[in-house]
Amino acid sequence: MKYLILTLLSLFSLTSCDNNDVTNDDGINLELDHSSLEVKVGQTATVKVVQAPTISGATVVWASNNEDVATVFHGVITAVGSGDAIISATYGDQRTTVNVKVTPLEYELVWADEFDGIALNEDNWSYEVNGSGGGNNELQYYTDREENLRVQNGKLIIEARKESYLGKEYTSARIVSKNKKDFRYGKIEARLKVPDGRGTWPALWMLGYGAWPHAGEIDIMEYVGYDPNSFHCALHTKNKNGMNGQNQKGGKTYDTNMSDDYHIVTMEWVEDEINGFDRIHVSIDGELIKTFAETAQLRDSGDWPFNEPFFLIINLAIGGSWGGVKGIDNTIFNDQVLFEIDYVRAYQLK
Numbered sequence: 332m333k334y335l336i337l338t339l340l341s342l343f344s345l346t347s348c349d350n351n352d353v354t355n356d357d358g359i360n361l362e363l364d365h366s367s368l369e370v371k372v373g374q375t376a377t378v379k380v381v382q383a384p385t386i387s388g389a390t391v392v393w394a395s396n397n398e399d400v401a402t403v404f405h406g407v408i409t410a411v412g413s414g415d416a417i418i419s420a421t422y423g424d425q426r427t428t429v430n431v432k433v434t435p436l437e438y439e440l441v442w443a444d445e446f447d448g449i450a451l452n453e454d455n456w457s458y459e460v461n462g463s464g465g466g467n468n469e470l471q472y473y474t475d476r477e478e479n480l481r482v483q484n485g486k487l488i489i490e491a492r493k494e495s496y497l498g499k500e501y502t503s504a505r506i507v508s509k510n511k512k513d514f515r516y517g518k519i520e521a522r523l524k525v526p527d528g529r530g531t532w533p534a535l536w537m538l539g540y541g542a543w544p545h546a547g548e549i550d551i552m553e554y555v556g557y558d559p560n561s562f563h564c565a566l567h568t569k570n571k572n573g574m575n576g577q578n579q580k581g582g583k584t585y586d587t588n589m590s591d592d593y594h595i596v597t598m599e600w601v602e603d604e605i606n607g608f609d610r611i612h613v614s615i616d617g618e619l620i621k622t623f624a625e626t627a628q629l630r631d632s633g634d635w636p637f638n639e640p641f642f643l644i645i646n647l648a649i650g651g652s653w654g655g656v657k658g659i660d661n662t663i664f665n666d667q668v669l670f671e672i673d674y675v676r677a678y679q680l681k
Contacts, residue, residue, distance in 0.1 A: 359384040361425040369432045370410045373604040378406045378418065378429055386423035394419050399619075401431045409605060412612075412619060436601065438518050438678035445674045446487045451480065456506040459646075462499045466543075469532070470650035470659070472499035480504035487672040489647045491531065493664040505646035509538075513640035514677055516609075519551060519598045522673035526647065527590035528663030531556035532654025533670040535596060537641040544572040547636035550580075551613060552596040557657040559588040562596070564613040564621050568634040581613065581621025593673060600637065601680075609637060645672060 362382045370376050380391055393403045397416040402409045408418055413435040419428045444455050451458075458480070462472035471491060473479075479502050481488050491503040514537070525533045534553045539546030548567035555563075563582035571577040599612040608625040629635040647670040648654050 361420065361422045361427050363420060363427055363429060365429055367430040367432070368408070369434060370408070371434050372410050372413055372436050373601065374410050376408045376410075376431075378403075378408060378420075380406075380420065380422075383422050384425070389423040392421045394421070400433050411605060412622070436599070437681045439681050441517070441677055441679045442512060443674060443676040444487075445485065446482050446672065447485050448482055450482055451487070451506065455512050456508055457511065459505045459507055462497055465505075465646075465648060465651065467648065467651040467653065468655070469648040470499065470655065471501040471503040471648060472496045473505045473646070474502050475504070476502070478502070480506070485673070487645070489533075489645070489670040489672075491526070491647050491649050491664075491668040491670075493661060501649040503647045503649060505644065505648075508643040509540075510642070512677075513642055514600075515638075515640045516600050516602045517680065518600070518678040519643070519675070520595060520678070521552075521675045522593055522595050523552070524593045524669075524671040524673075525554045525590045526663075526668045526670055527556060527559065527588065528660055528668060529557040529657055530650055530655055530659030530661075530663070531668060531670075532648040532651055534644070534646055534648070535672075535675075536644050538644060539636055539639050539641050543567070544574070545569045545633065545636065546639070547641070548572075549598065549600075549611065549637070549641060551598045552615075553653075554589060555654045555656075556590075556660075556663075558584075559590060560585050562589055562594070562615050562620070564598075566611070566623050566637075568629075568636060570632055571634050579623055581623075583615060583618075583620040593671075602638070609635070611637065643675065645670075645675075 364379050364381050368376050395401050395403050395416050395418050400412050400414040400416040403418050410433040413433050416431045417428050418431055419426055458475035459473055460475050479490055489504045493501055496502045521535055532555050535551045537549040544567045550565040553563045561582055561584045565578050565580035567573055567578045595616050597614040601610050604610045611623040612619055613621045625635045650659055
């Protein structure tokens with residue numbers, strides 16, 4: 332990552348009239364070399380004390396009022412998320428501050444499926460056709476029929492149906508970009524509308540190439556119909572996965588049923604974002620709900636495989652080990668049960 336190092340200005344040439352300087356009785360102020368900074372996510376900036384009164388035994392204590400935006404250690408500020416933070420330096424009975432504005436990373440569009448045609452673009456996607464349960468005891472049969480998946484009115488529509496089909500009681504669809512469109516770092520964004528009803532389990536997610544869970548899984552968005560006010564996200568890896576209940580996960584519960592409207596789901600996957608470690612951020616409608624951070628321990632244990640190409644998956648499951656944990660309300664099939672995707676877009680850093 333790029334590091335922004337802010338050089339200490341000469342004590343003799345630097346003067347300050349900032350109103351955040353605190354005056355001591357001896358007339359000497361605690362003064363920093365900056366009163367405000369603007370940095371990008373992942374950058375660091377160094378702020379230094381340029382003058383301070385003599386106070387026996389005192390040391391400068393640094394703090395941040397918003398560590399989701401910026402942290403500080405001995406005057407080194409690390410920008411961890413977009414927004415505003417106030418960094419304070421306290422010395423004895425004096426305190427002064429630096430206003431820090433952290434701006435988001437800048438991306439450019441590199442690929443998109445806007446679903447503007449009359450059929451699925453098979454240059455981007457393949458159908459997965461099976462009734463194997465998806466490894467989660469799901470109850471549907473995934474088909475490539477128009478009844479279960481169609482492109483209509485500028486949207487991808489996956490419809491789950493209650494019907495007998497090849498030994499299953501439900502049908503739906505699942506598509507993958509495997510061997511067609513791969514993604515490594517960058518940003519994935521989708522505008523989507525989940526179906527209502529107990530027993531539904533729509534998802535937008537990614538898998539690495541290779542055996543699960545060693546190759547990794549990124550669940551960008553999962554929704555289970557019995558918990559209609561919540562969206563979920565997760566990572567699955569070699570030693571930390573859903574089979575042993577140790578997977579990293581996040582989510583948010585809202586005041587409204589998330590199936591009532593469209594939502595924009597975003598995953599930012601940033602290489603070497605903080606101190607040489609990757610991070611994955613998941614946001615809903617522009618609000619960050621979870622940051623997954625690589626650590627040396629995860630890297631050494633094989634639990635951070637997220638430095639290789641991954642492919643996208645979009646599916647609507649019925650029942651299963653999570654979606655069906657409270658059963659299936661079959662009355663929902665009196666109406667259409669639809670998972671609608673307006674677009675999927677991929678970006679890379681400029």
